[in-house]
Amino acid sequence: MNRYPQAPSLAVALALFGSIAAASAQNVENGRHLSERWCVECHAIGPTPGKSKAQSFAAIAAKEKITAEMIASFLRLPHATMPNVPLRGNDAQDIAAFIMGMKK
Secondary structure (H helix, E strand, O other): OOOOOOHHHHHHHHHHHHHHHHHHHHHHHHHHHHHHHHOOOOOOOOOOOOOOOOOOHHHHHHOOOOOHHHHHHHHHOOOOOOOOOOOOOOHHHHHHHHHHOOOO
């Protein structure tokens, strides 16, 4: 009798996690690229706050209860204070992953 019946499941989960982490890195890079294109005019998108019209990405990431899902949802909705940028596909998730990568 197998004393560790979940061991094969754990091995599969770890293998999948590795491929997910690789995909996330690519998404973060796309998020950085999109941020440089659309967000940098108003937000400091790097780790240093700088002078910006709106909250820096580092300050957004530092919020205690913020999640990538919250950021992505916010980006998909129109807001009076933000321009309407043409986000398609997973762009909002990619930008959110880039922002959350600054969380300390």
